[in-house]
Amino acid sequence: MTQDEPDxxxxxxxxxxxxxxxxxxxxxxxxxxxxxSQEESATDYKDSGTxxxxxxxxxxxxxxxxKSLVAGVFVLGVAVGFAGGxxxxxxxxxxxxxxxxxxNPSQAEETGSQExxxxxxxxxxxxxxxxxxxxxxxxxxxxxxxxxxxxxxxFETQTFPKIKSNYxxxxxxxxxxxxxxxxSLGHDWAEPAAAATECVYREGGNEAFWNxxxxxxxxxxxxxxxxxxxxTENIQSRIKEFASEEGVSESAVQSCIENDNPMQExxxxxxxxxxxxxxxxxxxxxxxxxxxxxxxPYPQFETVIEEELS
Numbered sequence: 001m002t003q004d005e006p007d008x009x010x011x012x013x014x015x016x017x018x019x020x021x022x023x024x025x026x027x028x029x030x031x032x033x034x035x036x037s038q039e040e041s042a043t044d045y046k047d048s049g050t051x052x053x054x055x056x057x058x059x060x061x062x063x064x065x066x067k068s069l070v071a072g073v074f075v076l077g078v079a080v081g082f083a084g085g086x087x088x089x090x091x092x093x094x095x096x097x098x099x100x101x102x103x104n105p106s107q108a109e110e111t112g113s114q115e116x117x118x119x120x121x122x123x124x125x126x127x128x129x130x131x132x133x134x135x136x137x138x139x140x141x142x143x144x145x146x147x148x149x150x151x152x153x154x155f156e157t158q159t160f161p162k163i164k165s166n167y168x169x170x171x172x173x174x175x176x177x178x179x180x181x182x183x184s185l186g187h188d189w190a191e192p193a194a195a196a197t198e199c200v201y202r203e204g205g206n207e208a209f210w211n212x213x214x215x216x217x218x219x220x221x222x223x224x225x226x227x228x229x230x231x232t233e234n235i236q237s238r239i240k241e242f243a244s245e246e247g248v249s250e251s252a253v254q255s256c257i258e259n260d261n262p263m264q265e266x267x268x269x270x271x272x273x274x275x276x277x278x279x280x281x282x283x284x285x286x287x288x289x290x291x292x293x294x295x296x297p298y299p300q301f302e303t304v305i306e307e308e309l310s
Contacts, residue, residue, distance in 0.1 A: 117291040123276045124286065126176050128265070130201045130209040132164070133174035139288050139308045141173055144180040144273055146282040147194060147216055148187035151295040155283045156217040162298045167305055177213070178269040180282050189223075192232040194266045196239040199256035204248035212242040 124142055141163075145152040167173035179198070181190030193216060201209035216223070216239060223230065223238045236257060240250040256262060273280055277291065285292045285301070288308045292301065 117277065117279075117293075118289050119273075119277050119286045119291050121286065121289045125268075125272055129269075130177040130206055130213075131174060132177075132206065132210050133168045134171045135174065137168075137171055137174035139167070139173045139305055140176065141288075141305075142176045142178055142286045144178045144269070144280065144282060144284040144286075146179075146181045146187055146190045147197075147220070148190040149182070149282045152283045153217045153220055154295040156214070159295065159298045159301060163301055163305075166302075172309060173305060177209070178273065179266040180270050180273070180280065180284070181266065182282065189230040189232065189235045191263065191266065192235050193239060195257055195262040196236040196253065198262035198265055199253045199260065200239065200243045200246075200248055202256055202260065202262070203252045204243060204246055208243060208246040208248050211246050212239060215242045 121140065121142075126140075126142070145156070163173065164175075168175060179194040181187060181194050183191055197209060197213055197216065200212045204212075219238075223235055236254075240253050243253050244250050273284075279293075281293045283293075283295060287301070287304045290304055290308075292304060
């Protein structure tokens with residue numbers, strides 16, 4: 001053994017210790033955020049919308065060095081992610097698609113946000129999607145999310161309740177849900193969850209969907225009920241229990257999962273947005289055509305919405 005080898009081993013051990021400490025800190029932060037967010041969003045969603053039958057300077061909260069980014073990728077279960085996506089400095093998961101110019105982690109840290117982008121709302125198919133809010137609301141916000149994305153959870157538990165309270169309940173904003181699960185980032189139960197909630201919507205309508213959707217994000221870490229791992233069966237079983245709490249038959253949801261091909265709609269959601277815009281990340285919100293990528297803080301959404309209302 002050369003003298004350089006012990007030095008190399010010592011360096012690797014130090015890096016491992018550093019990553020383990022980062023993991024511990026992230027877990028503590030997630031626990032704290034979850035407790036705070038559940039206090040903020042204690043009320044269930046009411047049926048304020050109907051099925052959609054016709055088409056209708058620093059932004060980031062996460063700033064990461066390259067070293068902490070590596071630890072973060074490990075924590076979030078996206079160690080394979082650099083082949084399929086990268087974490088962005090504005091709090092989101094950037095999904096790499098063929099031909100996309102995806103920023104590297106250092107660029108994301110320097111800019112703090114992505115270039116402003118717009119989307120032609122007329123090209124987004126909103127028929128048959130879950131809707132929250134009044135049909136004739138002047139502002140439409142289409143949200144693309146992944147149930148296993150930690151930044152989506154942050155958006156849903158910290159920012160979205162404020163948007164709902166201040167703009168959806170007042171009739172100013174209508175929200176349309178779109179699925180964008182990313183199994184290529186190691187999100188192995190995101191698709192089964194999306195299929196199950198799609199069936200909750202089909203069998204129970206808007207109110208049931210939004211209440212179940214909320215519970216999935218709030219209780220993401222306990223969906224297996226203590227079992228050793230997340231599987232299609234235990235994830236979908238838990239979602240069926242949530243549906244039952246909303247008055248939707250578990251057997252009806254299961255029949256839909258088995259016979260009605262809900263993944264066709266999930267994949268349609270993904271393909272639809274990729275055909276009209278690049279560099280899609282989760283979460284992404286399209287507010288009257290203005291694309292907001294990442295778990296941006298509430299004031300940024302407030303600014304965009306107020307601009308559309310003025």
